[in-house]
Amino acid sequence: MSELTLYGETGFVSPWVFHAMVALEEKQLPYRLELVPLPIPEAQKAMLREKSVFGKVPILVHHRPAGDVWISESLAISEYLAETFRTPKYPRLFPADLAERARARQLMSYLRTSLFALREDRPTSTVFGRPSIKPLTAKGQADAAELIRIASRLIVPGAKSLFAEWCIADVDLTLTLMRLVANADAVPQPLVDYVLASWDRKSVHRYMAMIPTTH
Ligand SMILES: N[C@@H](CCC(=O)N[C@@H](CS)C(=O)NCC(=O)O)C(=O)O
Incomplete structure (x- = not known):
C-alpha cells in the first residue's frame, strides 16, 4: 500500500x-x-x-x-x-528564505479568501474544460484588475516564478491567472508568459493527464 x-x-x-x-x-x-x-x-x-x-x-x-x-x-x-x-x-515546496515564505503564504491566503466574482465568472471548469463565452461582469472585471495589479507587483517581467526558484504559491497564482488567460480575457504579456511557463511544469502535465476525457 x-x-x-x-x-x-x-x-x-x-x-x-x-x-x-x-x-x-x-x-x-x-x-x-x-x-x-x-x-x-x-x-x-x-x-x-x-x-x-x-x-x-x-x-x-x-x-x-x-x-x-x-x-x-x-x-x-x-x-x-x-x-x-x-x-x-x-x-x-516553500521558499527557504523566511521573507519569501511569508510572502508566498500571504498570497496563498489571499487567493483562498478573495476574488469571488472572478471565481464566479470564470470557474476552473473554464480552465480545465471549455472556456466561457460570457464577458466578465463589472465585479468580475474589478477582481481581474486587482489580480493583475497584485501579480504585476510580484512577477518581474521575464520571470517564470514568483521568486528565484518555483514554489507552491506559483501554482495558486498561475491557476488564478489562468481563469483569465484560458478565457482570452486581457492580461499583460509578461503575466501571460509567466502563466504559460508555470503551466508547463511536469507536475501540472501529470495532473492534466489524469483528467478523464469523454468522447
Ligand atoms: N479551503 C478548502 C476548500 C475545500 C473545498 O471547498 N472543497 C470543496 C471542493 S472545491 C468540497 O469538498 N466541497 C464538497 C462539499 O462541501 O460537500 C481548501 O483549501 O482545501
Whole structure:
C-alpha cells in the first residue's frame, strides 16, 4: 500500500485538489488517488468529516505505523508535505528564505479568501474544460484588475516564478491567472508568459493527464 492517499473529486475542477496534487507531484511522492463526486454524498461526507474534521476535499491521508493522519485544507496539506518530506531529500515546496515564505503564504491566503466574482465568472471548469463565452461582469472585471495589479507587483517581467526558484504559491497564482488567460480575457504579456511557463511544469502535465476525457 502507498504511504499516502489523496481524496480528490471526480470532476477534476477543484482548485484546492489541484494545489494538493501538484504539491504531491512536485515532491515526487507516490500516492493513491481516491475520488469522490461533488457534492459529496452524505454517507461519504459523514465518514470524511469523522476522519478529517471538515469533510471537504482535498484530504491527505498519511498511513503511518503509529496510525493514519487525516488532513484537509489544501494549504495545511502542502505544509504537512513540506514538513514531513523535507529537503534536501525531497524537492522544496516553500521558499527557504523566511521573507519569501511569508510572502508566498500571504498570497496563498489571499487567493483562498478573495476574488469571488472572478471565481464566479470564470470557474476552473473554464480552465480545465471549455472556456466561457460570457464577458466578465463589472465585479468580475474589478477582481481581474486587482489580480493583475497584485501579480504585476510580484512577477518581474521575464520571470517564470514568483521568486528565484518555483514554489507552491506559483501554482495558486498561475491557476488564478489562468481563469483569465484560458478565457482570452486581457492580461499583460509578461503575466501571460509567466502563466504559460508555470503551466508547463511536469507536475501540472501529470495532473492534466489524469483528467478523464469523454468522447
Ligand atoms: N479551503 C478548502 C476548500 C475545500 C473545498 O471547498 N472543497 C470543496 C471542493 S472545491 C468540497 O469538498 N466541497 C464538497 C462539499 O462541501 O460537500 C481548501 O483549501 O482545501
